[in-house]
Amino acid sequence: MKVAIVGATGLVGSMMLKILEERNFPVTELIPVASERSVGTKVTFKGKEYDVVSADTAIDMKPAVALFSAGGGVSLELAPKFAAAGCRVIDNSSAWRMHNDIKLVVPEVNGHVVTKEDMIIANPNCSTIQMVMVLQPLHLKYKIKRVVVSTYQSVSGTGQKAVKELMDERAGKSGQGVYPHHIDLNVIPHIDVFQENGYTKEEMKMSLETCKIMGDDSIKVTATAVRVPVIGGHSESVNIEFVNDFYESDIKEELSNVSGVVVIDNPAMNGYPMPLEAEGKDEVFVGRIRRDYSQPNTLNCWIVADNLRKGAATNAVQIAKLLHNNGWI
Ligand code: 2RA
Numbered sequence: 001m002k003v004a005i006v007g008a009t010g011l012v013g014s015m016m017l018k019i020l021e022e023r024n025f026p027v028t029e030l031i032p033v034a035s036e037r038s039v040g041t042k043v044t045f046k047g048k049e050y051d052v053v054s055a056d057t058a059i060d061m062k063p064a065v066a067l068f069s070a071g072g073g074v075s076l077e078l079a080p081k082f083a084a085a086g087c088r089v090i091d092n093s094s095a096w097r098m099h100n101d102i103k104l105v106v107p108e109v110n111g112h113v114v115t116k117e118d119m120i121i122a123n124p125n126c127s128t129i130q131m132v133m134v135l136q137p138l139h140l141k142y143k144i145k146r147v148v149v150s151t152y153q154s155v156s157g158t159g160q161k162a163v164k165e166l167m168d169e170r171a172g173k174s175g176q177g178v179y180p181h182h183i184d185l186n187v188i189p190h191i192d193v194f195q196e197n198g199y200t201k202e203e204m205k206m207s208l209e210t211c212k213i214m215g216d217d218s219i220k221v222t223a224t225a226v227r228v229p230v231i232g233g234h235s236e237s238v239n240i241e242f243v244n245d246f247y248e249s250d251i252k253e254e255l256s257n258v259s260g261v262v263v264i265d266n267p268a269m270n271g272y273p274m275p276l277e278a279e280g281k282d283e284v285f286v287g288r289i290r291r292d293y294s295q296p297n298t299l300n301c302w303i304v305a306d307n308l309r310k311g312a313a314t315n316a317v318q319i320a321k322l323l324h325n326n327g328w329i
Contacts, residue, residue, distance in 0.1 A: 001026050001329060003320075004063035004087070006078065007070030008032035008043050008052060011160050012092055015313035016067050017045050019282075023317060026324065033058045034070075059085045064329040067316050068092055083119035088329050090121050090316045094201075097122040097209060104212045107318045108260050109136045113215075114319070116328050121319055126311025127151050127202065127225065127234050128209040130303050133284040133310075135240065136214055137258050138251065142242035142297070146220040149206060152228045152235040153191060154275060155183060157307050166229055184229050191225040200225055232279030233306040242297045251299060252289055260310070265289050273304035281306055282314045 003020065007013040009032075020027055030045045032052045042049045055078050058066070066082045068075050068091040075095035082089050096102040103113050104122045109132050114121060124132075135144060155162040158178060165175045169184035181188050192201035199207075202225040211217045228235075256263045264273045265287040273285030288302035305311055323329045 001065070001324070002029045002031060002061060002063040003027045004031040004033055004058045004061075004066035004082070006033040006055065006058070006066055006068040006074065006082075007092075009034045009038050009041070010069060011156060011163075012069035012308060012312045013067075014043075015308045016069065016316060017043065019309065019313045019317045021046055023321070025317060025320065029061075031058045031061050031063050031066075033066075055081070058082075059087070063087050065090065065320050065323065067320065069312065069316075079120050088119055088121070088320075088323055090123055090319045092123040092312050092316055094125065094205060095122075096120055097124060097205070098212065104209060105319050105322075106132055106213055106315060107322050108133060108258070110213055110215065111319075111322050114322060114326075116326070121323075123312065123316045123319065124209050124213060125202070125205040126157060126305075126307040127153060127223075127236065128206050128213070129311050129315055130234060130284045130305035130307075131206065131236055131238060132210055132213050133258070133261055133305075134238070134255065134286050134301065134303050135210070137254055137261075138240065138242070138299075139214060139216070139219070141254060142244045142246050144216075144219050144240055145243055145297075146241040147210070147222070148239040149221065149223045150237045151191075151202075151206075151223065151225045152187075152230070152237075153202075153225060154230045154233055154307055155227065156231050157191075157234065157311075158227070163231055166231070170229075179227065183227065186229065188227040189224060191227055199223070230275050233275035233304055234311060235273070235275055236303045238301050238303055239292055240299045240301070241295065242299070245297045246299065248289060248291055248299075255286055255289075260284060261286060263287065263289070272302060275304055275306075278304045278306050280309070282309050284310055 272287035292298035
């Protein structure tokens with residue numbers, strides 16, 4: 001199968017290549033696509049070098065599927081062109097996520113909504129993906145009324161320049177101004193742009209995408225998204241108010257049986273999820289599971305995942321696998 005990666009030289013694009021290889025996805029020909037300035041450079045996939053090509057060249061090569069992670073502007077312009085040429089698009093940008101006709105998919109949560117007709121499928125925001133992996137099984141059993149989430153997001157979510165910024169600052173070098181403030185030894189409560197309502201786009205993504213993926217607009221979500229000097233993954237403190245009461249032991253048991261979720265919850269042994277340990281893994285890790293005694297039917301938990309893997313590349317490849325398993329690519 002011919003597979004295009006649009007944004008192949010970026011952090012997520014490179015991770016997509018890694019995941020495709022790790023999972024032995026049936027790629028017969030790789031078509032790496034990047035900006036004009038990268039055309040002619042090479043990427044290595046399964047020990048073979050491939051020339052980076054332009055989007056037009058890639059379309060002419062007729063890929064069966066294209067994984068995008070090149071920013072919203074590129075996706076808005078190019079996803080329809082690839083789709084019109086008969087290529088399925090799985091887009092990691094935010095461009096199409098809230099479009100009425102575009103499915104927003106976490107395979108373990110709502111993979112069933114994908115149909116043969118879907119030519120563009122949106123990959124959710126990384127901080128949303130890891131949260132809904134935990135919320136969905138609990139929603140089905142206890143029905144969620146409201147979620148309050150605070151995120152602690154890795155600089156890798158911003159990209160390669162941000163990772164370099166952090167490491168340069170840690171080495172005492174001046175930064176490139178990737179963030180509005182110093183990131184080392186600091187936290188910045190500002191991810192993406194501020195909206196009129198005082199929330200950032202990142203925070204609004206978590207609210208809106210969660211309801212779309214879970215198929216329930218009655219779920220109220222409020223978020224505070226924070227950038228922290230971490231590389232390996234995003235962490236989230238999540239407070240969940242249910243319609244129905246629960247036993248903590250049942251919650252831990254239920255989450256332990258969810259595919260793609262790992263419970264690490266052993267405070268007595270300092271056992272809880274951390275990005276340093278989640279990095280490089282595809283699972284979503286949940287711990288610090290405990291009742292919120294300040295109000296009825298409410299739970300606190302702590303969710304961590306590698307934002308480049310399950311938060312982006314792995315989820316996208318899982319969607320491609322879903323299409324392949326259905327014989328649609
Ligand atoms: C971030 N979730 O962490 C956003 C985009 N990857 O910056």
